[in-house]
């Protein structure tokens with residue numbers, strides 16, 4: 001009943017693996033007390049969120065196809081403010097067929113229900129696969145989740161050894177969804193480029209070629225949601241993240257002005273957030289925001305995060321067009337691959353990775 005967690009070890013130049021429990025198996029045992037490895041320190045426990053009911057902005061993507069230029073401009077203004085002040089929004093009317101989104105949720109649910117030995121055929125190695133990422137030591141507190149992490153685009157970067165063959169429509173569904181998500185990601189970034197008057201495609205192509213990875217998250221019910229986290233506080237290392245979340249179960253919280261705010265599911269919507277790479281390229285016009293996931297006592301939850309990012313060899317840094325005397329350069333330029341090594345070589349820790357690239 002053990003699974004793998006992997007972390008990149010810079011001293012060895014390769015990944016290290018740690019045995020960790022399969023959370024779904026633990027959850028099925030109806031434990032009276034939780035293993036110590038999941039119990040958070042007092043200050044990390046999610047006991048402070050019930051009072052903050054605010055909603056993140058909702059962007060109607062249909063407006064960008066409108067014949068009325070004023071409708072379009074109004075929505076663009078909303079999008080810009082959402083990305084500046086929240087770093088998060090929910091996109092509706094985004095054009096991705098509901099049937100495809102339901103198909104994605106369906107394949108995750110079916111994969112989760114497979115016998116453990118079938119799932120362990122895809123056990124995590126070198127970051128990809130079924131397990132947990134970001135486990136940097138034997139005694140680190142673990143997240144209450146099982147994850148399947150895959151590279152989805154470009155197709156030649158896929159490692160099919162990690163792509164489940166069950167359910168039978170897994171591969172084809174992910175293939176179709178990945179393409180749709182990439183189109184939507186490009187649309188959003190081209191709108192933001194228009195707004196910041198960045199006439200190049202630097203936001204869209206993120207200083208070079210782009211790729212996409214995917215994390216399918218399964219959060220089993222947890223007997224003590226007050227003591228654990230489904231996912232530790234972090235910002236995403238992506239350019240843009242497009243998340244399909246469970247319609248029924250609330251779990252995602254974002255940190256707004258120092259307070260944790262739950263994101264209420266809107267059926268059919270996607271939750272979209274700015275990742276560290278767009279924060280860097282936009283020289284902090286747009287910011288990546290810390291978020292975390294909490295668990296539920298009686299309900300499980302799934303989510304599917306698609307990360308639209310520069311490919312490994314890209315040199316990423318603030319767009320020169322956005323730097324002047326009033327707006328000094330805030331980040332060092334780095335190679336994307338090195339950023340990912342840093343990101344994958346430690347536990348998830350808020351915005352620690354991007355801090356590392358800041359010019360002080």
Ligand code: OGA
Nearest residue numbers: 215217245252293303305
């Ligand atoms: C992630 C993430 C949120 C969720 O996978 O990076 O933040 O709701 N997921 O599962």
Ligand code: NI
Nearest residue numbers: 234235236291
């Ligand atoms: Ni995230």
